[in-house]
Amino acid sequence: MEITLQVNGKARTVDVDPRISLLDLLRERLGLIGAKKGCDHGQCGACTVLLDGRRALSCLALAVAVEGRAVTTVEGLASGDDLHPLQAAFIEHDAFQCGYCTPGQLCSAAGMLDEPGPSAVTEDLRTDPGLTPDEIRERMSGNLCRCGAYVNIVSAISEVAR
Amino acid sequence: MKTFDYARADSAAEAVRDHAPGTMYLGGGTNLVDLMRLGVAEPDRLVDVSRLPLDRIEQAGDRVRIGATVRNSDLAADPGIRARYPMLARAVLTGASGQVRNVATVAGNLLQRTRCAYFQDVTRPCNKRRPGSGCPAIAGDHTNLAIMGASEACVATHPSDMAVALTALGAEVHVTGTGGDRVIPMPGLHRLPGDEPERDTVLEPGELIVAVELPPPPPGAMVYRKVRERASFAFALVSIAAALDVGADGTVAGCRIALGGLAHVPWRAERAEQALLGGPATGEAFLRAAEAELEQASPLPRNAYKVPLTRNLIVSTLEGLAS
Ligand SMILES: Cc1cc2nc3c(=O)[nH]c(=O)nc-3n(C[C@H](O)[C@H](O)[C@H](O)COP(=O)(O)OP(=O)(O)OC[C@H]3O[C@@H](n4cnc5c(N)ncnc54)[C@H](O)[C@@H]3O)c2cc1C
Ligand code: SF4
Ligand code: FES
Ligand code: FES
Numbered sequence: 161m162e163i164t165l166q167v168n169g170k171a172r173t174v175d176v177d178p179r180i181s182l183l184d185l186l187r188e189r190l191g192l193i194g195a196k197k198g199c200d201h202g203q204c205g206a207c208t209v210l211l212d213g214r215r216a217l218s219c220l221a222l223a224v225a226v227e228g229r230a231v232t233t234v235e236g237l238a239s240g241d242d243l244h245p246l247q248a249a250f251i252e253h254d255a256f257q258c259g260y261c262t263p264g265q266l267c268s269a270a271g272m273l274d275e276p277g278p279s280a281v282t283e284d285l286r287t288d289p290g291l292t293p294d295e296i297r298e299r300m301s302g303n304l305c306r307c308g309a310y311v312n313i314v315s316a317i318s319e320v321a322r
Numbered sequence: 323m324k325t326f327d328y329a330r331a332d333s334a335a336e337a338v339r340d341h342a343p344g345t346m347y348l349g350g351g352t353n354l355v356d357l358m359r360l361g362v363a364e365p366d367r368l369v370d371v372s373r374l375p376l377d378r379i380e381q382a383g384d385r386v387r388i389g390a391t392v393r394n395s396d397l398a399a400d401p402g403i404r405a406r407y408p409m410l411a412r413a414v415l416t417g418a419s420g421q422v423r424n425v426a427t428v429a430g431n432l433l434q435r436t437r438c439a440y441f442q443d444v445t446r447p448c449n450k451r452r453p454g455s456g457c458p459a460i461a462g463d464h465t466n467l468a469i470m471g472a473s474e475a476c477v478a479t480h481p482s483d484m485a486v487a488l489t490a491l492g493a494e495v496h497v498t499g500t501g502g503d504r505v506i507p508m509p510g511l512h513r514l515p516g517d518e519p520e521r522d523t524v525l526e527p528g529e530l531i532v533a534v535e536l537p538p539p540p541p542g543a544m545v546y547r548k549v550r551e552r553a554s555f556a557f558a559l560v561s562i563a564a565a566l567d568v569g570a571d572g573t574v575a576g577c578r579i580a581l582g583g584l585a586h587v588p589w590r591a592e593r594a595e596q597a598l599l600g601g602p603a604t605g606e607a608f609l610r611a612a613e614a615e616l617e618q619a620s621p622l623p624r625n626a627y628k629v630p631l632t633r634n635l636i637v638s639t640l641e642g643l644a645s
Contacts, residue, residue, distance in 0.1 A: 161328065177325070178325070178326060178327070178328040178368070179323045179325060179326070181355070200359065201356050201359070202352060202356060202418075202421075202422060205419065205421060208421055211424075211425075214395075214424045215420060215421045215424060216421055216424055216425050217352070217421045217422065217425070220350075220351055220352045220355050220356060220422075220425070221351060221355070221425070222328070222348075222351060222355060222368075224328045224370075225328075225330075225348065225351060225370055225372065227330075268420070268421060271420070271421075271424070272420060275395070275399075275420065276399050277395075277398060277399030277404070278398075278399075278404065278411070278415065279415055280412065280415040280416045280554065282415075285404040285405075285408045285411050285412060286401075286404055286405050286408075297554075298554055299420055300420075301419060301553075301554035301555040302418070302419020302420055302421050302422065302555055303419075
């Protein structure tokens with residue numbers, strides 16, 4: 161099937177098998193290897209991208225089902241040579257070791273900062289809580305880090321959330 | 323993954339018309355794509371219903387109509403749901419992760435399949451996946467499986483958090499199919515396994531969920547609590563959606579209790595509710611009500627822990643609501 165999607169601001173038209181995931185399309189067909197395959201089952205967050213600005217798992221999305229939509233991968237976060245504030249903060253706070261989870265952490269955090277409403281740890285669901293470390297930890301719980309860089313990831317995100 | 327045809331429906335009527343044996347509807351795909359990759363689901367054809375114009379939350383008189391394709395995250399962020407049905411917002415927020423909730427639909431959440439490890443492993447027998455092949459969970463690992471309403475054929479649990487809150491709230495599921503439209507009250511969408519564990523729900527082949535309707539919220543305070551093995555991003559061992567209305571005289575004027583993680587269905591705790599109505603709102607009464615409900619439990623060796631866990635969860639949740 162021929163589909164067109166916007167990838168990091170550029171229209172890309174590709175002929176795909178309906179079985180291919182968005183993750184495999186990005187990595188194997190479009191040469192964008194930023195999004196990582198950690199589990200391929202929705203359990204680790206390494207493949208997180210933004211779909212129409214909202215964070216989503218590219219391993220659980222069929223490429224055909226995201227036809228026409230805007231995909232932002234970690235490669236599309238920076239503007240030219242200017243790092244995204246989250247990327248700069250991750251470097252400054254030493255928020256990674258091996259870096260395998262980092263593209264997913266960055267895309268997830270970028271989407272999370274724009275998400276309205278409470279989280280599971282918000283006491284009063286009618287309020288929009290500030291992004292305290294507890295709120296950030298809960299909201300980022302879909303992104304695992306085998307290196308355990310969580311403490312620095314939370315401080316990097318906190319700096320940008322402020 | 324087995325190959326399949328893909329089509330996107332523009333209307334509910336078109337989706338239903340497009341459905342034939344071997345067809346499955348695709349919502350956000352967060353469960354179905356995974357099951358296809360595992361070889362557990364092998365549709366010939368996917369009809370993508372995720373872009374149907376059913377993505378609105380609307381007030382209809384004193385009821386709230388939630389479209390079938392409303393994303394889980396949009397449901398939980400809706401100001402009206404947060405203010406009037408906090409147990410539902412909380413239940414949704416405790417499920418999965420931000421990334422999954424952004425994509426998962428209300429209908430897909432209700433129809434997600436069990437997380438029983440044998441069901442997901444095509445190299446093992448499983449009556450739900452391959453009827454008549456046996457249930458290895460009963461003699462094997464059933465640590466997280468059912469203690470209520472199970473059968474000799476299957477001891478799976480339904481994994482949805484949202485469905486537990488919808489059961490306590492008495493929501494209605496609106497469905498359309500070749501046989502016309504119908505309304506299925508919760509509980510009632512999901513079924514106990516009996517000797518047909520391959521059927522999770524009462525839906526007929528090709529029936530499409532179009533909306534979920536909420537009656538006005540029950541009076542009193544309400545809450546959703548979930549017990550799990552880690553603090554976030556894990557399925558429930560046991561969960562509870564409860565509402566409690568204590569009258570001026572200190573007796574229970576109304577109460578709703580639904581339990582998750584215990585059965586093939588989100589479990590409405592009717593015996594506990596009956597035991598509480600009109601009686602005192604005390605810890606002792608709460609304990610008696612929990613015990614009345616759990617008399618029906620028939621745990622297996624490795625999930626007997628769920629009995630005291632559920633009892634204590636019911637009591638402490640009701641105590642929290644009463645104070
Ligand atoms: C890592 C992980 C952790 C999770 N943790 C939790 C958790 O803690 N709690 C929880 O509740 N859930 C959890 N989930 C499950 C998640 O909530 C479901 O995958 C999601 O809600 C399914 O919605 P969907 O729209 O993606 O459904 P899909 O995967 O698209 O579909 C699911 C089923 O519904 C059918 N379907 C879809 N739409 C319709 C319709 N309109 N009418 C009829 N049939 C339809 C499909 O044919 C399919 O059988 C988790 C998922 C993952 C991947
Ligand atoms: S409990 Fe049900 S789903 Fe699990 S192996 Fe047995 S039959 Fe299959
Ligand atoms: S690779 Fe997608 S969540 Fe792990
Ligand atoms: S930095 Fe290595 S997995 Fe996170």
